Amino acid sequence: MHLLLHTIRPRTEDRDRDQRSKANICSSKMGGVVRPGAGTGSRVDRVALDIAAAAGRARPVVGAESRLIEVPGPLAPLFPEGGLRQGTTVAIEPPGGGASLALALAASVTAGGGWVAAVGLSSLGLVAADEMGVDLRHLALVPAPGRQWAAVVAALIDGFELLMVQPPAPARPVEARRLAARVKERGAVLLVVGAQRWPESPDLRLSVGRPEWEGLGAGHGCLTGRRVEVEAGGRRIGGRPRRCSLWLPAPGSGRMEDIVPAVALAPVVEMRASG
Amino acid sequence: MSRPARILVAVWPDWPILAAGRSPEERAVVVSANRVVAVTVAARAEGVETGLRRREAQGRCPGLEVIAADMGRDARAWEPVVAAVEQLTTSVEVLGPGSLALATRGPSRYFGGDAALASRVCEVAAAAAGRVCEVAAAAAGRVCEVAAAAAGRSGGCQVGVADGRFAAGLAAGVAPPGGLVVPPGASRGWLAPQPVRALGPGLAELADLLERLGLPTLGDLAALPAPAVLGRFGPEGVMARRLALGLDGRGVQGREPPPDLAGQAIMDPPEQRVEAAAFVAKSLADELHSRLEAAGLAATMVAIEVETEHGERLVRHWRHEGALNASALAERTRWQLDGWLSGAASGAPTGGLTRLRLTPLEVRPDGGRQLGFWGGTADADARAARAMARVQGLLGPEAVVTAVRQGGRGFAEQIRLVPWGDARQVPAGRPSGAREPADCPVPWPGRLSRPAPAVVHQPPRPADLCGAGGLPVEVSGRGVLSTVPVALAVENGPFQEILHWAGPWPLEERWWEAGGRRRALIQVVTSSGAAHVVSREAGGWWLEASYE
Structure with a gap:
């Protein structure tokens, strides 16, 4: 009981002493951050800190408990586990469609409160990002990383869940391997847009094909939506690539959606009066 | 309650204008986040005031030149003025770009009183600022005839002397040319008729509440009993009441920091580029801050000190009214290094920097921070912020941006890029927190409809x-x-x-x-x-x- 009371409201002088001792421990062993006012019994505290320090030292280099990042519903059939596994490298292959697909994945990450960084994607359509549902407050952009792009990506891996990267020049194999290893260790996902500049074989390859645009006629209408086929291959998929068809973007919402056969498209309206 | 020390505060109103190399006769404003923060004399004559929206200011004064705000530029330009004032006395504290403070006890006696010191500081600052303006104007490729006299005529440096920093700061704000001296012991009486708004932006909410409660002046607040103020308004109220009484806001809690808190970094090989030195400063500031935080302390004044390979030693003190957090500390260090390394002042270092030291000179117990209940600073946000700060250290602060949606017709115009760390303010005319509906056809006819190109x-x-x-x-x-x-x-x-x-x-x-x-x-x-x-x-x- 005494201990409990002590835990809830330490007397001022106790707290002072605790903080002093915590400060010493922190500066000597961990260099970590302890919030003031969170004081508990000093012995318990010291043991807890020791345990934390030991756990930090003993942490395996490869993330053993990687989790899944949810993907947009229509994409789920592409992934054997139903989501993006943390610590993997995904490459989006040409031709075309990469930016929309990357934005759709980014939208699902920011929807869960995660952070997304875009390195080297100087021409990313940010209005489209907003329409796709990406939370722009959680999207950091480094449009022109220059030669230091690999260092920039390495620094960002620590704080971001999804990194969209377009190397300004073909990546060197050693850089690519180092970044992939770091991603694996930190549990982020590296999304390489423009796979031709990535020398290593990624865990997953995504490509967008067979685009069919809706809404545009011969001199009238305007673009509303696109049906595409997304194909997934690579090490994690195994032998046969997986495919699915979906709207990217869908008419009306501008987001990624399943193709529902019953969806009736709005008729194309003649925009310009004759004469 | 002992009387606080006599303090002289010098402020240069509209310093950003001068730092940008514009003369008072030109019609120009400095704008930060779409709000006017500094105005020239000529523009003010046309009815432009600080706090206006950019477009409103342009409406009042056609042909107005709009200059983007740059705190780094302002701080860099302020450095020679600080160096000049430092010729009069030691221990000059920088409060921010365009304002400084010094204790008057010694120099007042030497120069023959507070009034004499005030006019002396005015002269010295005006002379230094005239040189700064010439340099800035030359850098901007313009001809600017701001000599010291013109700088003095345009409102120039305003100096206030009073008991305590707060009263001196207020006195400086309303000082006539030549300075305003509040006699010793008269600070409380002088402060009494001032409005509670003068408590400053940090206490704006409290000031608002006090006004609504019918306490419009500092005198009304000072007349309340201290226990009642604590009971009703909390520690913030007590601090405000102490300021209103002409005392130092935080009372006697400030204490000498334990000596092991100072952090230093040795740069080998010596560093001459501001960016690289600022990157070192950033990690040093983070380290110092975490050490202070672990000790339950927050710094209110920090000495930034460098040594060069030629054995020179430069020190400057920076003070902040609230507590200096890690990013604020790193920012101030960067400004200071920039001021030293790129400044043409006589005190500029002749060699590369070999050692950088940050010493907290005044600390106070950290009151802690109440995290928001909804959407507060989560762990992930803090990690992301740290990662972005590191990249800014690598590439410069403008390299990491976030996007804000705004009105426009073209796809690029609908997006405003804001460097990470700057305020993501909503464009004019919308209450903060409001978000533009994505398909808002009213103000932008001609915009292509959804979907937008990726x-x-x-x-x-x-x-x-x-x-x-x-x-x-x-x-x-x-x-x-x-x-x-x-x-x-x-x-x-x-x-x-x-x-x-x-x-x-x-x-x-x-x-x-x-x-x-x-x-x-x-x-x-x-x-x-x-x-x-x-x-x-x-x-x-x-x-x-x-x-x-």
């Missing part, structure tokens, strides 16, 4: 459209295509057949002034299945965006 080429890539029989496609003044487009080529590449197309959508923007644009957009789908937006502008076709 790739926006910046700058647009040159393209070529050709019609049947190889005829060039043109858009008439009435917005009609000369012929049906059948093929598209991008940057002299091969022509691709156009399957579908629509348009043109003419866009005429700002035709009433020089920066206006006149263009027409068309959407095309090529045989490869790719969809593009192509624009006609200035006699050429441009690939604006692609729906990838």
